[in-house]
Amino acid sequence: MKIHAQRGTKDILPDEAFLFQYVDDVFKETCHAFGFQEIRVPTFEATELFARGVGDASDIVSKEMYTFEDRGGRSITLRPEGTAGVVRAFIEHGMTSLPLPVKLFYNLNCFRYESVQKGRYREFWQLGCETFGPESPEADAEMILLLDRFFQTLGLKEVALEINNIGCPVCRPQYLAALKDYFAPHLSDMCGDCHERFERNVLRIIDCKVDACQTVVKDSPLQEAYLCADCKEHKATLEHRLDSLGVKYRVNGRIVRGLDYYTRTVFEFISEHVGTQGTICGGGRYDGLVETLGGPAVPGVGFAMGIERLLMELKATNTPLPTPSKRDLYILCFPDTRDAAATLVYALRSEGVGADFDIMDRSFRAQMKYAGKGDYLALIVLGEDEVKSGMAKLKWLDSGDEIESSLSADLLATHFYSKEA
Numbered sequence: 430m431k432i433h434a435q436r437g438t439k440d441i442l443p444d445e446a447f448l449f450q451y452v453d454d455v456f457k458e459t460c461h462a463f464g465f466q467e468i469r470v471p472t473f474e475a476t477e478l479f480a481r482g483v484g485d486a487s488d489i490v491s492k493e494m495y496t497f498e499d500r501g502g503r504s505i506t507l508r509p510e511g512t513a514g515v516v517r518a519f520i521e522h523g524m525t526s527l528p529l530p531v532k533l534f535y536n537l538n539c540f541r542y543e544s545v546q547k548g549r550y551r552e553f554w555q556l557g558c559e560t561f562g563p564e565s566p567e568a569d570a571e572m573i574l575l576l577d578r579f580f581q582t583l584g585l586k587e588v589a590l591e592i593n594n595i596g597c598p599v600c601r602p603q604y605l606a607a608l609k610d611y612f613a614p615h616l617s618d619m620c621g622d623c624h625e626r627f628e629r630n631v632l633r634i635i636d637c638k639v640d641a642c643q644t645v646v647k648d649s650p651l652q653e654a655y656l657c658a659d660c661k662e663h664k665a666t667l668e669h670r671l672d673s674l675g676v677k678y679r680v681n682g683r684i685v686r687g688l689d690y691y692t693r694t695v696f697e698f699i700s701e702h703v704g705t706q707g708t709i710c711g712g713g714r715y716d717g718l719v720e721t722l723g724g725p726a727v728p729g730v731g732f733a734m735g736i737e738r739l740l741m742e743l744k745a746t747n748t749p750l751p752t753p754s755k756r757d758l759y760i761l762c763f764p765d766t767r768d769a770a771a772t773l774v775y776a777l778r779s780e781g782v783g784a785d786f787d788i789m790d791r792s793f794r795a796q797m798k799y800a801g802k803g804d805y806l807a808l809i810v811l812g813e814d815e816v817k818s819g820m821a822k823l824k825w826l827d828s829g830d831e832i833e834s835s836l837s838a839d840l841l842a843t844h845f846y847s848k849e850a
């Protein structure tokens with residue numbers, strides 16, 4: 430019986446892996462320019478971390494987690510997102526006493542038991558950043574500017590930024606009460622999930638995808654009318670910084686984000702490309718999260734973005750992407766020049782040239798055929814004459830150009846790179 434990849438998982442083959450690497454590289458360079466440092470955290474954590482950090486009432490925790498008991502009887506969960514683990518690490522390693530802000534970025538695989546029919550993956554990759562320390566909206570603006578820079582570097586167009594302020598522990602209770610007053614008489618028209626959200630976290634009703642619920646949601650009260658003075662100022666300062674740096678945005682009072690930990694600023698980068706509309710990246714401020722997870726009261730702001738979704742967007746919008754380059758150099762040999770070929774190949778590899786030779790015990794003719802099909806830029810035929818004279822021709826396959834060179838690896842490497850440059 431053949432064994433297949435699990436439902437909702439995907440093999441990333443070399444051509445696709447090349448694109449993942451490209452996106453990773455651009456992200457890493459952008460994070461570097463903004464002063465962020467990489468963090469890597471474990472794939473699995475105590476289930477309680479996500480129950481507390483992401484929120485019991487969220488769809489992620491209540492429906493989508495890969496949770497199991499390990500052989501020691503502990504409840505373990507494969508991370509469904511990156512932030513909770515990063516916050517745990519931040520607390521656990523005493524980073525709260527480092528000079529603040531602490532600015533971290535990550536590139537992690539995450540796991541959610543998602544509906545495969547909707548084209549979602551159960552293992553997927555996320556890029557994200559977290560800044561710990563600043564209460565100032567400068568930190569929120571910096572996150573948004575980092576993403577703006579990242580999308581510009583990738584050449585991604587047709588993306589719009591939407592921002593909102595969902596209040597703080599001071600002003601949100603009044604807003605939630607107003608939402609409850611508003612939704613209560615409409616509940617009989619709304620879905621079962623929303624009945625539960627009404628009891629556990631009424632804000633989440635705004636995100637419900639069911640048409641009947643959206644009909645009710647569209648006239649619901651907005652947080653803006655309930656913001657406290659501090660939240661109003663936070664909102665105004667963020668908007669001022671985005672304006673002063675020329676970042677375009679829309680204020681959208683209906684963005685609440687899917688996770689329970691957000692406070693004040695939430696934002697989304699949305700695709701405006703026909704056919705791929707939807708959120709490409711989302712984030713916001715989570716001032717209570719470090720405390721919720723057992724640390725001191727340290728504010729935070731962050732975002733996360735799925736790489737698969739981003740690549741889909743880059744392809745759908747015909748954004749120019751790099752293509753994998755050909756392999757460098759193939760050395761053809763005969764049985765009695767095999768040793769010399771091996772010596773030359775390993776010497777070239779030490780010079781950084783991607784050199785290959787036959788490791789299939791093939792005839793010269795079959796090697797020739799392979800070199801042609803194998804996508805090499807250049808080749809060298811290493812016969813008895815070449816070994817004796819110490820000279821060989823370096824031949825480019827596309828143009829047919831040749832250079833006669835001594836067989837020393839550093840000279841060959843110099844010839845190879847001068848041509849390629």
Ligand SMILES: [Zn+2]
Nearest residue numbers: 597600657660
């Ligand atoms: Zn407030």
Ligand SMILES: [Zn+2]
Nearest residue numbers: 620623637642
């Ligand atoms: Zn609903």
